Amino acid sequence: MMRASDRDDRPTPTESGFAMPIATASEPTSEQNSAATAPRNAQERPVVLEARHLGVTYGRGRSAVTAIGDVSFQARAGEFLSIVGPSGCGKTTLLKALSGLLRPTTGEVRVNGTPASGVTPGVAMVFQEYTRSLMPWQKVRANVEFPLRGTGLPKRELAARAAKALSEVGLADVGDKYPWQLSGGMQQRVAIARALAFQPNVLLMDEPFASLDAQVRGDLEDLLLHVHARTGMTIILVTHDIDESVYLGDRVIALSHRPTRVRTTIDVDLPRPRDQIHTKALGGFIDLRTRVLELIVAERSVDPDS
Amino acid sequence: MIKKLIGPATSLAAPVTLVAAWWILSAGSTSPYFLPLSDIVDGFQQTWTTERMEDDLLPTVRALGVGFAVAVVTGIATGVALGLSARARRDLRPITEFLRSMPVVALVPIGLVVLGPGQRMEAALVAFAATWPILVSTSDGVRAADRVMIDTARVYGVSARRRLLRVTIPAAMPQVMAGVRIAVAAAVGTVIVANMLASSSGLGYLVISAQQSFDIQETWSGLLMIGLVGSVLTCTVVLAERVLLGWHRQYRSLERTAP
Ligand SMILES: Nc1ncnc2c1ncn2[C@@H]1O[C@H](COP(=O)(O)OP(=O)(O)OP(=O)(O)O)[C@@H](O)[C@H]1O
Numbered sequence: 001m002m003r004a005s006d007r008d009d010r011p012t013p014t015e016s017g018f019a020m021p022i023a024t025a026s027e028p029t030s031e032q033n034s035a036a037t038a039p040r041n042a043q044e045r046p047v048v049l050e051a052r053h054l055g056v057t058y059g060r061g062r063s064a065v066t067a068i069g070d071v072s073f074q075a076r077a078g079e080f081l082s083i084v085g086p087s088g089c090g091k092t093t094l095l096k097a098l099s100g101l102l103r104p105t106t107g108e109v110r111v112n113g114t115p116a117s118g119v120t121p122g123v124a125m126v127f128q129e130y131t132r133s134l135m136p137w138q139k140v141r142a143n144v145e146f147p148l149r150g151t152g153l154p155k156r157e158l159a160a161r162a163a164k165a166l167s168e169v170g171l172a173d174v175g176d177k178y179p180w181q182l183s184g185g186m187q188q189r190v191a192i193a194r195a196l197a198f199q200p201n202v203l204l205m206d207e208p209f210a211s212l213d214a215q216v217r218g219d220l221e222d223l224l225l226h227v228h229a230r231t232g233m234t235i236i237l238v239t240h241d242i243d244e245s246v247y248l249g250d251r252v253i254a255l256s257h258r259p260t261r262v263r264t265t266i267d268v269d270l271p272r273p274r275d276q277i278h279t280k281a282l283g284g285f286i287d288l289r290t291r292v293l294e295l296i297v298a299e300r301s302v303d304p305d306s
Numbered sequence: 307m308i309k310k311l312i313g314p315a316t317s318l319a320a321p322v323t324l325v326a327a328w329w330i331l332s333a334g335s336t337s338p339y340f341l342p343l344s345d346i347v348d349g350f351q352q353t354w355t356t357e358r359m360e361d362d363l364l365p366t367v368r369a370l371g372v373g374f375a376v377a378v379v380t381g382i383a384t385g386v387a388l389g390l391s392a393r394a395r396r397d398l399r400p401i402t403e404f405l406r407s408m409p410v411v412a413l414v415p416i417g418l419v420v421l422g423p424g425q426r427m428e429a430a431l432v433a434f435a436a437t438w439p440i441l442v443s444t445s446d447g448v449r450a451a452d453r454v455m456i457d458t459a460r461v462y463g464v465s466a467r468r469r470l471l472r473v474t475i476p477a478a479m480p481q482v483m484a485g486v487r488i489a490v491a492a493a494v495g496t497v498i499v500a501n502m503l504a505s506s507s508g509l510g511y512l513v514i515s516a517q518q519s520f521d522i523q524e525t526w527s528g529l530l531m532i533g534l535v536g537s538v539l540t541c542t543v544v545l546a547e548r549v550l551l552g553w554h555r556q557y558r559s560l561e562r563t564a565p
């Protein structure tokens with residue numbers, strides 16, 4: 001019910017509509033427009049999460065591995081950031097530092113402008129190793145409800161949120177199964193449902209769709225776009241799929257090899273709402289993905305490991 | 307449903323066959339040491355009068371029960387603490403290794419001196435012997451609890467207490483129960499040895515005094531009862547495991563059938 005009323009049914013703009021920077025014709029005035037994050041508009045929003053000269057080194061002495069060299073960027077409220085980078089460049093490490101799971105060796109993470117200490121409240125994370133993030137002794141429903149338990153939320157509200165999140169990811173009828181009775185892709189969707197039920201301010205996702213087939217993947221990408229538009233949550237998504245990074249993000253941050261830095265940030269000035277068929281057919285989309293791809297190929301050619 | 311009934315039935319086939327074979331093969335035995343099973347069963351009924359049960363069975367069962375319960379509690383508590391702290395593990399390793407390799411029999415004399423003969427000493431020795439397997443496997447289980455699972459709970463702001471009770475300990479539970487199962491044998495063995503060496507009653511005492519007075523039938527009766535006591539304790543543990551780890555049995559059988 002909410003979905004239908006929330007859906008923002010503006011017509012898909014024509015190509016010329018965004019070949020020029022967006023500010024020209026229709027400055028966002030209506031409430032509707034502020035929910036859909038036009039990049040220009042986003043510049044005025046508060047920074048919710050910021051990496052300042054972030055560096056992470058694992059271990060000490062000879063065996064030390066500098067996973068992240070010096071990474072700085074800002075995520076503004078309601079922004080959708082895509083992060084791409086070569087394999088093993090420290091994307092997971094970066095998300096762990098942003099969530100507060102891991103204390104950076106140098107630099108800092110700022111949450112709403114103040115230096116973070118410990119785990120940041122209101123952050124949800126979908127882990128790359130989703131199978132291992134679900135508790136095998138609890139049924140699917142209990143897994144989804146788990147983060148909400150002990151928060152003082154009434155039982156009914158808790159159950160309702162879990163049920164809604166499960167049905168959003170298309171798993172309304174597996175609540176009574178154990179996670180290991182489901183396929184890999186379904187388990188990943190359970191992990192996503194758990195994050196959605198938590199209703200975080202910031203959602204961190206580590207290659208969440210990597211193990212899914214194209215159909216389910218497209219559906220979940222659209223679900224994510226929809227949740228993003230509806231709730232205005234800030235989403236930071238790590239992916240190695242270039243199309244995905246452009247299709248979903250307001251910006252794509254491309255990382256370099258280790259020791260990792262931000263190589264380039266690319267603004268994705270594609271209009272929202274986006275959809276699989278039309279957005280991906282836009283000339284702007286194709287140009288952007290070519291640019292991201294070029295960056296990644298260039299980065300690959302200087303691969304220090306090969 | 308049918309499978310549920312047939313499963314236990316087939317698992318009884320082997321023991322039933324064995325007992326039947328024993329019954330038949332020993333039926334004509336004239337050896338004074340290998341009595342026919344029928345005689346042993348008769349003797350068992352004669353030996354285990356109510357009075358005898360109160361004098362010899364009850365003290366042993368009580369010492370065993372109390373000692374085992376203490377071992378489960380201390381083994382799990384200490385095991386969890388050691389599993390959580392690499393530092394505690396390292397610092398305490400010399401002590402734990404020393405104590406762990408101490409044969410319990412060697413502790414009977416000192417137990418007698420410190421606690422005197424009786425159930426208190428027996429229970430203490432049982433607790434000592436049974437704690438180690440539980441402690442070691444609990445500590446391993448806690449250490450092996452999946453990092454990703456714990457990090458997930460941390461990100462979602464789950465308190466340390468809830469993380470321990472709801473994530474780490476349940477994750478370690480299969481190993482904890484494996485340790486508890488090993489502890490059963492250690493506990494039963496210890497209580498019998500303590501009975502034999504340092505008591506004037508109890509199952510172990512009964513067996514050894516019957517043997518010393520050449521009452522072979524009673525020796526067998528005692529032995530059979532020791533086996534029964536051990537089996538009952540094992541069954542209790544297995545039942546507890548089924549209740550606590552129902553998911554794990556299915557989980558494992560699924561893994562086994564997976565291609
Ligand atoms: N706990 C750890 N201890 C030591 N080194 C680590 C640890 N975790 C990661 N590393 C190293 O840090 C580097 C970055 O790891 P990370 O998992 O963050 O990369 P990634 O970009 O997420 O990789 P992938 O694309 O495979 O997911 C790697 O070289 C890895 O070996």
Ligand SMILES: [Mg+2]
Nearest residue numbers: 091092128206
């Ligand atoms: Mg990773």
